[in-house]
Structures are given as structure tokens and as C-alpha cells.
Amino acid sequence: MLAERDLIFEGLAVVHNVARGLARRLGRCVSLDDMLGMGNLALVDVVREYDPARGPYGAYVATRIKWAILDGLRRETHGRSAAARVLAIVASERYRDGLPPESEPPSTLEQDQAALTGLLERHAAALAFGLLAAPRGAYLTAPEIETPEEQLSRAQTTQLAQRAVRALPERERVLMERYYYGGEPFDAIARDLGISKSWACRLHNQAIDAIHEAMHA
Amino acid sequence: MIAAPMHPLLADPWIAAQVDAAVAPYIGRLPDGEVAWMREQLAETLASDERAAQMLRRARPAEVDESGEVRRGPGGSVTPIAAARRAKKKTG
Numbered sequence: 001m002l003a004e005r006d007l008i009f010e011g012l013a014v015v016h017n018v019a020r021g022l023a024r025r026l027g028r029c030v031s032l033d034d035m036l037g038m039g040n041l042a043l044v045d046v047v048r049e050y051d052p053a054r055g056p057y058g059a060y061v062a063t064r065i066k067w068a069i070l071d072g073l074r075r076e077t078h079g080r081s082a083a084a085r086v087l088a089i090v091a092s093e094r095y096r097d098g099l100p101p102e103s104e105p106p107s108t109l110e111q112d113q114a115a116l117t118g119l120l121e122r123h124a125a126a127l128a129f130g131l132l133a134a135p136r137g138a139y140l141t142a143p144e145i146e147t148p149e150e151q152l153s154r155a156q157t158t159q160l161a162q163r164a165v166r167a168l169p170e171r172e173r174v175l176m177e178r179y180y181y182g183g184e185p186f187d188a189i190a191r192d193l194g195i196s197k198s199w200a201c202r203l204h205n206q207a208i209d210a211i212h213e214a215m216h217a
Numbered sequence: 218m219i220a221a222p223m224h225p226l227l228a229d230p231w232i233a234a235q236v237d238a239a240v241a242p243y244i245g246r247l248p249d250g251e252v253a254w255m256r257e258q259l260a261e262t263l264a265s266d267e268r269a270a271q272m273l274r275r276a277r278p279a280e281v282d283e284s285g286e287v288r289r290g291p292g293g294s295v296t297p298i299a300a301a302r303r304a305k306k307k308t309g
Contacts, residue, residue, distance in 0.1 A: 025261055085254070092258065096266055105275065112276040119272060120239035123262055127255045128243050150248045157246040215242045 007047045007057065014061045015039035022069055025089055029082040035069050042068030066093065074183060087180065088130030094186070095126040095208050098201030122205075125212035132158045133180040157215075164214035165207070172207045175200060224260035231277060236260055 019035040046064045054060050070093065073086045106112045132154070146154065165176050171193055178184045190200035227233045236259045243252050263269050 021265060025258060088255075089258070092262065096262070096268075099268065102268065109276070109278070112272065116235060116269075116272045116276040117238065119269060120235055120259055120263075123259055123269075124239040124243065124255060127258055128247060131247065131251055131255075146248055153246050154248070157243075215246075 084134035091126035091130035
């Protein structure tokens with residue numbers, strides 16, 4: 001078994017990869033150094049809490065560090081435009097982590113293509129929902145000042161997303177409202193609801209499915 | 218304004234078409250810049266998420282003709298319609 005020092009050393013490389021990947025996705029509005037700091041800080045706890053029974057170390061560290069950085073970015077909100085983008089990536093990554101293992105891959109090309117279409121559409125719905133759930137003003141970036149028409153369209157789409165959330169079953173609604181509009185930690189909401197984190201992830205993905213349906217209606 | 222560099226995967230017309238279809242409902246609902254950013258994010262998901270990349274490999278026809286139509290053959294092989302027609306003309 002690897003010593004804690006070796007795990008830290010291996011983990012530092014993972015922190016670097018995860019932070020660079022997020023920096024690439026977020027653009028220049030977020031500092032890579034800040035994300036590396038958040039990741040490195042979280043790594044000590046991640047190593048202490050690692051249990052080999054949870055699966056391969058690299059994948060475990062990557063997931064924990066990703067959420068440590070994203071949660072940190074949400075809390076600290078590095079600039080207004082970053083807040084919306086962070087929330088969009090949070091929604092997309094939550095959707096990704098909440099997908100159940102693929103039981104049996106589709107057997108025809110049509111089924112493969114339908115599966116890919118479904119995945120992309122739901123990631124798009126998650127991204128859009130994250131952008132729309134950001135606090136008012138968070139999405140206005142200097143080079144992309146919105147026209148009155150764009151503001152109106154965004155307001156209407158935001159209302160559409162909010163209506164879709166209000167129409168969700170009770171637990172899904174509470175989860176989405178507290179997580180996206182209230183900024184509460186995902187794990188804490190799951191605990192309050194008396195459900196496991198994996199169950200909360202499933203509820204989250206059902207909510208994204210419903211938002212996707214509303215956007216396509 | 219400096220445009221963000223396009224994700225390399227979006228240079229593939231077939232992949233770009235799948236991504237464009239996914240973001241289509243948001244055109245006119247979100248500013249163009251945000252829809253463009255969403256396209257990049259979807260391409261990044263296809264590139265970096267193992268499951269999405271695997272789904273892309275399975276769904277991506279080996280070769281696609283101008284119309285995007287493909288024909289399925291035995292064992293799941295895929296042939297573009299135009300190529301299949303050309304082959305039929307030669308042999309028949």
C-alpha cells in the first residue's frame with residue numbers, strides 16, 4: 001500500500017490536471033493559481049479519507065478535487081461572469097456524475113446515435129440551467145453586453161426554467177432550489193432530505209431531464 | 218472582441234452537427250456568446266469524459282457522405298449511402 005506521502009505526491013499531479021482542465025473550460029476569468037490552491041488544500045483531506053475499497057485512487061482524487069475546486073469557486077465567485085460559467089459547469093458535472101453505470105450498450109447505430117443525442121441534449125440543458133440560475137447580473141460580461149432583446153429572451157427563458165423547477169416533485173424541487181438558487185452544499189441538502197448522495201444525484205438528473213423537456217416543449 | 222479558439226472536435230462536421238442540434242433550443246433564448254460557449258463545453262465533454270467519448274466512438278459513422286446519410290450493413294458496419302450507390306453501379 002502506498003504511503004501517505006506517495007499518495008500526496010501522486011495527488012498533486014491530479015490536482016494540476018483537474019485545475020488546468022477547469023481553467024480551460026472557464027477561460028481567463030478564473031485564476032489557475034487560485035484553483036491549484038483550492039485543490040492542493042483539499043488534497044490533504046482527500047488522502048486521509050481515501051479508502052482503497054472506494055476504487056482506484058486516481059479517479060477518486062480527480063472527482064474529489066474537481067468538486068473541491070468547483071465548490072470553492074462557487075463560494076468565492078471570481079467575478080461576475082465566472083459565477084454563471086461556474087454554475088453551468090457545476091450543473092453539467094453533477095449530471096455527469098449522477099449518470100448510472102451503463103448496463104448494456106445499445107446494439108444498433110441508430111440506438112447509439114440516439115443515446116449520444118440524449119446525452120448532449122441533457123448536458124446542454126444542464127449548462128443552460130446553470131447559466132440561467134446564476135444571480136442577476138452574473139452573466140453580463142464586458143464584451144458581451146446584452147441587447148434589450150437578449151435581456152427579454154433571457155428573462156423569458158429564466159422564467160421557463162424556474163417554472164420547470166417549481167413543477168418538479170417535492171424533493172427534486174427542494175434539491176434544485178437550494179443547490180442552485182440558494183448556493184447550499186449538495187451533501188448538506190442530501191443529508192437534510194434524509195437521502196444518500198447517490199440518490200440525490202439521481203434526483204438531480206431527473207430534474208435536469210424535466211428541464212430539458214421544458215426547453216424542448 | 219477576441220473570439221475563443223474553437224474546440225478541435227468541432228472541426229469535424231458530423232460532431233459539430235450533433236453539438237449544434239443539442240444547443241439549438243437555446244439559440245435566441247440565450248445570447249449568442251453563451252450559446253457558443255455551450256458548444257465548446259459540449260465538445261470538451263465529448264473529449265474529456267470517458268463515457269461520452271465512448272458513446273461518440275460508437276455513434277460516429279466511419280464515413281459520412283455529403284448528405285450525412287449512412288447505410289448499415291451486416292455486423293453493424295456502416296456505409297455512406299452515396300458510396301453504397303457507387304459500389305452498386307460498379308458491380309451491377
